[in-house]
Every structure is written in C-alpha cells, then in structure tokens.
Amino acid sequence: METQDILAACRPSARQQALRRAKNRVLACVMGMSAVVVMLPLFLVLYFLIKEGASSIDFHFFTQLPKPAGEVGGGMANGIVGSLVLLAMAAALGVPIGVMGGVYLAEYGSDRANTLVRFLADVLNGVPSIVWGMVVYAMLVVPFKTFSAYAGGVALGLMMIPLVMRTTEEVLLLVPQSYREAGLALGIARWKIITVIVIKTALKGIITGILVALARVAGETAPLLFTALGNNFWSHNLSQPIAALPLQIFQYSISPYDDWHRQAWAGALVLMLLILGINLFVRLLSRDKSAS
Amino acid sequence: MPEASIEPPPTATRPAVPTAEPKSPAPEESPAFDIRGFSLWYGARQALNDVTIKIPARRVTAIIGPSGCGKSTFLRALNRMHEVTPGTRIEGSLRLFGDDLYGAGVDPASVRRRVGMVFQKSNPFPTMSIEENVLVGLRLNGVRDRGFLRQRLEESLRLSALWEEVKDHLRRPGVSLSGGQQQRLCIARALAVQPEVLLMDEPCSALDPIATARIEELIQLLREKFTVVIVTHNMQQAARSSDKTAFFYLGRLIEFGETRNLFTSPSNPQTEAYVSGRFG
Numbered sequence: 001m002e003t004q005d006i007l008a009a010c011r012p013s014a015r016q017q018a019l020r021r022a023k024n025r026v027l028a029c030v031m032g033m034s035a036v037v038v039m040l041p042l043f044l045v046l047y048f049l050i051k052e053g054a055s056s057i058d059f060h061f062f063t064q065l066p067k068p069a070g071e072v073g074g075g076m077a078n079g080i081v082g083s084l085v086l087l088a089m090a091a092a093l094g095v096p097i098g099v100m101g102g103v104y105l106a107e108y109g110s111d112r113a114n115t116l117v118r119f120l121a122d123v124l125n126g127v128p129s130i131v132w133g134m135v136v137y138a139m140l141v142v143p144f145k146t147f148s149a150y151a152g153g154v155a156l157g158l159m160m161i162p163l164v165m166r167t168t169e170e171v172l173l174l175v176p177q178s179y180r181e182a183g184l185a186l187g188i189a190r191w192k193i194i195t196v197i198v199i200k201t202a203l204k205g206i207i208t209g210i211l212v213a214l215a216r217v218a219g220e221t222a223p224l225l226f227t228a229l230g231n232n233f234w235s236h237n238l239s240q241p242i243a244a245l246p247l248q249i250f251q252y253s254i255s256p257y258d259d260w261h262r263q264a265w266a267g268a269l270v271l272m273l274l275i276l277g278i279n280l281f282v283r284l285l286s287r288d289k290s291a292s
Numbered sequence: 293m294p295e296a297s298i299e300p301p302p303t304a305t306r307p308a309v310p311t312a313e314p315k316s317p318a319p320e321e322s323p324a325f326d327i328r329g330f331s332l333w334y335g336a337r338q339a340l341n342d343v344t345i346k347i348p349a350r351r352v353t354a355i356i357g358p359s360g361c362g363k364s365t366f367l368r369a370l371n372r373m374h375e376v377t378p379g380t381r382i383e384g385s386l387r388l389f390g391d392d393l394y395g396a397g398v399d400p401a402s403v404r405r406r407v408g409m410v411f412q413k414s415n416p417f418p419t420m421s422i423e424e425n426v427l428v429g430l431r432l433n434g435v436r437d438r439g440f441l442r443q444r445l446e447e448s449l450r451l452s453a454l455w456e457e458v459k460d461h462l463r464r465p466g467v468s469l470s471g472g473q474q475q476r477l478c479i480a481r482a483l484a485v486q487p488e489v490l491l492m493d494e495p496c497s498a499l500d501p502i503a504t505a506r507i508e509e510l511i512q513l514l515r516e517k518f519t520v521v522i523v524t525h526n527m528q529q530a531a532r533s534s535d536k537t538a539f540f541y542l543g544r545l546i547e548f549g550e551t552r553n554l555f556t557s558p559s560n561p562q563t564e565a566y567v568s569g570r571f572g
Contacts, residue, residue: 178415182478185373186429186485187405196432200419 049272053265061266066232066248072259076267078234082149082243083218083271085235086228089153090217094160095210101161102168102206107194118169124162132159133223141227149235149242152228156217163216167209171202208282215278219271221246245271322389324349324489324519325370330384332362332369334377339365341543342384347536349389352511352520354534354551356527358571362543363523367491370521371407372400389488405433408482409491413498414474416466416481423462425477429485444484451517452480453510472503476510483518490514492522496529508533527567531555539563 012020060075067074101121105114136155141147175198183193199206224230230247231240245267252264323346332340340362347353355363368374369386372393386393393403416425424431426448427441435441445462449455454476458469466477475495482490492511496504511533514520524530530537531551538548539560547554547563558564565571 176415178411178413179417181373181376181409181411182415182417182481183428183432184376184401185371185404185409185411185482186432187401187403188429188432189401192432197417197419197428201417203419 045272049265049269052262053267053269056262056266057269061263061270065234066263069255069257069260074263076243076245076248076263076270078232078243079230079245079248079267080270082228082230082235083245085149085238085242086152086156086224086244087214087218089149089238090156090160091210091214093154093157094164094213098161098164098210098213099168099206101165102172103194103199105165105169106172107198118166121162121165125166128222129159129220130222130225133226136223137226144239146239147227147229147241149228149238149240151226152224152242152244153238155223155227156220159217159220159223160213163213164210167212168202168206171205171209172198174205175201204285208285211278211282211285215275215282218275218278219246221250225250245274322349323347324388325521326385326387326390328385330369330386331382332365332374333381334365335379339543340369343545345538345545345548347519347521349519350515350517351535352515352522352533354530354537355521355523355540356525356530356537356566357540357546358566359525361540363540364493365543366540367409367493367521367523370489370491371404371409373404373409375400405429405485406487407489407491408485408487409493410475410478410482410495412494414471414478416469416474416477418465418467420466421463422458422466422469422477425466426480426484429481433485444486448480448484451483451514452476453506453513454480470503472499472506475499475503475507479507479510483514487518489519489521492520494523494525497525504529527555527569539566541566 060073061077062075062080063077064073064075065078066076101117105117109117132155136151136158140151140154144151179197179201180193183197184190188197224244224247228244228247229241230243230251232243235242249264249267249271252260252267255261325345325347327343327345327347330340330343331338343366355366357363365374369382370393374380382394388403388406392398393407417428420428423445426445430441430444446455446459449458454473457473458464458477466474469477475498479490479495496507499507508529511520511522515535522530522534534551536549537551537554539546539554539558539562541562547558547560549559554563555567558567
C-alpha cells in the first residue's frame, strides 16, 4: 500500500511526460543525423569514384601498361601488380616483427617496459607517412643511390609494425588467463602454451589486425614517393623503382591529359574497392568468431 | 591416531607410483606432501603463515575456510602455480614423496606434471576438440606414439566418467559440452599426463547440484589411484567427499584431522565456530 502511494506521488504529470517525449525525440533526431554525417563522406567518395572512374575501367585497365602521354588507352596493370608486390614485402617485414612484439607485450614484458613500448608504438602510429618516406629515403635510397621496390616495401612495412603490434597485443590480452593457467598446470612449457594455445585462440583477431594494417598502408602514397618512385613498365628487379597504384593515381591526376585523369579516377576506384574488399573480409572473419 | 596403511594395488598401471623409499621403516604410510613451516608472501602481504601439514597419499583431503583465508593460495603453492603472480616469496619446505618441490634447479613445469590441477571454472581450450583437449598435455610434452595417446585418451576419459558420453564424438569442440561435462573434460585433461596428485580448486562452484554430485562421485573413484586435494566453500561437500579436512583461517592452519572428527568434535573453538556456521 505504502509503496504504491510513494510511486503515485513520484509519477510525472501528463505535461512532464509530453516534455520528456519531445526531448527524447529531438535528441534521437540529432544523434541520428550525426550518424548520417559520419557515413556521408564514404558515400560521397564512392559516388564520385564510380561516376568518374567506372566508365574507364575495362579489361585493358587490368592487363595493359600505361600508354605514352597523348595516346589513348592503356592500363595500370603494372601499378596493380606493383602495389601487391610492395604489400607483400611490407607484410614480410611488418607482420613477423609486429606479431612478435605484440606477443612480447602481452605475455612477457614487465609493466614498466610495456608502458614505454606501448607509448612509443602509439607515437610511431602517429608519425606522418611522408616522414616514413623521408627516413627510408635517407636509410636505403641515398646509400644505394637508387630508388627501389625494397625501399618502398620497407617504408610500408615499418608503418605496419606498430599497428600490428598493438592489435596483436590487444587480442592476446583478450584470451582469458585461465587458459594459460590450465596449460601451465599441465606442465607445458610457457612458449608452447603461448604458440599453440594462446596465439591459436586469438588467431582470427591477429589476422584481422594484419589485414587492417595492410588496408591502411595499401593506399599510402607519400612514403612511396621517396622510395619506390614508380615507373611505367613491368618491374623485373626489386632493387629498381617499381610502380604502385597510389603513385600512378598521383602522377596521372596532376598531369594535363584528360585520358590520364580518367584513368586516375579508375585507379582510385580500384584502390578503394581493394581496401573495401579487405575490410569486408575482415568483417566476415570477425563475424565467424562471434558465431562459434 | 595412526592411519591405516593403504598399499598401492599391485596391479597399478601407472609407472609413476610414489617411489620415496622410507629411510627407516615408518609405522604409517609416508605422506604425499610433507610441508613444514611453510609461509608465503604476495609482495609485502603474507598469505600463508607457518603451515605445517602432512597430506596423506591416496586420500581426499579437503581444505576449508572463509574467503581470503589462504586456502586457494595454499593449493596453488602445492604445484607452484602461485608463481604466475609476480612478486611472491616463500619460506619453509614443501616435499612431495620426499622430493623438495622448491629445491634449487627444480623446474616448475616438472612439478606441475606430477601435481595436476583443476580450476574453479572449467576451461577447455576453445580451439581444440574433446580428444585434443585431453591429449594436449601429452602432445605438448613431446609424446608422439599414437597407440599410447589413444590408450591415454580412453583411460583418462573413463577415469573422469566421461567416456560413455563422448566416445562417439571425440572430434567435437570441447566447449560444445555442458558445464559439468566440461569440468570432467578438464579433469580428464589433468589426468592424461598421469600426475601423482590432483588439486581441485572449488571444482563444483560453477555447477548445478546434479553435475556437482557427478563430480563428487568421481572424486570417490579417483582416490583409489590419486592423492586428491580439494578446496571447497561448501562444507557439506567437504564432509561428504573427503577423508581428511584442513581448516585454514587468516593464513594459518588452524586444525587438521579426520573429516568426521573435525566436523563433529573439532578441538579448536575457531574450527567449531566455522563448521557450525557462526562465521565465514
């Protein structure tokens, strides 16, 4: 009885209720619009890329080399292949070091050392990509007196290391401590527990982190300007300059030729779809994880 | 009172039967754990204070006491699992069948192969099948012989009373089992490496009464072959399933004796207050 009385006294009047509903609607509306604004740039990008670039994408775009200035046609086959080669080299450098660094942070490091390494990794993540380009230029291009695919791969790989390291650490820390203890209680050596049990449990998360890092560096142009340089033909030697999709887009879009502009749009669309594809793949992977 | 001697059955299949030869003929069977003046610190905080206890072999010993009394710490010290926490320090001696488990140059992993452990919450490895979960300890310790693995798989699952339920789908993920089955799977996993002692840290606290009853039945079977030490919050469980009971309070061993005596006529007033439910 008493509680009911108290509840009745607390019940808001009809006017108060109407006011609350109105406030609720206004706020929901504002937040909904913010969400739309967040998504808008992506749709704008896709809209313009498809409008300007889709008509220029044909079979030749993927199979032919760039034509000399003034000639119509040709493609960016070398840029696409070059980008893949550079990504492979970047992964070869960035994935093992990044993953092992992440394992160290999550499994071995002391608290004090970890705080320092984490802080430095976060600083590295914030280093502008053009700075990476300059550093590798000074490290590899100047001493060997030539731009090269190696230098481009190293620049992208160095950018990947802190990204991969931090995501690897995060997903390893998500693996419950009880699995490590169960392994220890079986008398299993620590490194075997980490490689066979912990890393295996977190494998999808680690792969997701690697793919996100690859997607991130796939579109980088600035670090390649000083390192891979780009060219207009097939590369057969990794110690020579190599073409890359972002470089070619850059070069074509600042050129005075209409045909090259069209191809730059097409290249941008292909690059965008590549990155979108990687992200979709990542989504599929992580959905799999939550389902199992 | 002197304990009745329980000789290992002559047909014991395990090779790793306690081999500590008594230097002089002992009137009672040598204990599994002989612990003297054992203290343990987490940093500056002392969690165990001068514990001296002989835990009998091939018996079930229950450790009871209120939260924070050091009973889980004590259990973890028995296979050096407490060393997972950084900054611990011990004093005193802890011997298993005569071997100093904390001796210089003793590898904690080798201690844990002799002293297995089952945890409060079942934790089968999520990436592994039932079979892989049971055999992981052997495989990662370098056992390759398929016949032997197959034999250990069946033996361990039979010992943990899970064989009949899972024998037709050993390839299914370990985590697809029910909670009680998962806990028995963890017991099978611990038994597969043929330990001498099985430590159980509140193994039933996350289980329903029926699953709990099955685990308790299982403990009764295990005592024929293993030394079992079980930490429990549940005094009925201690009374039902143990031969001896140790009562811990504030890091000290207050009383240790035959379970029946400890629950019916405890000699220490603190023990009596705890087992009669007046605190804790």
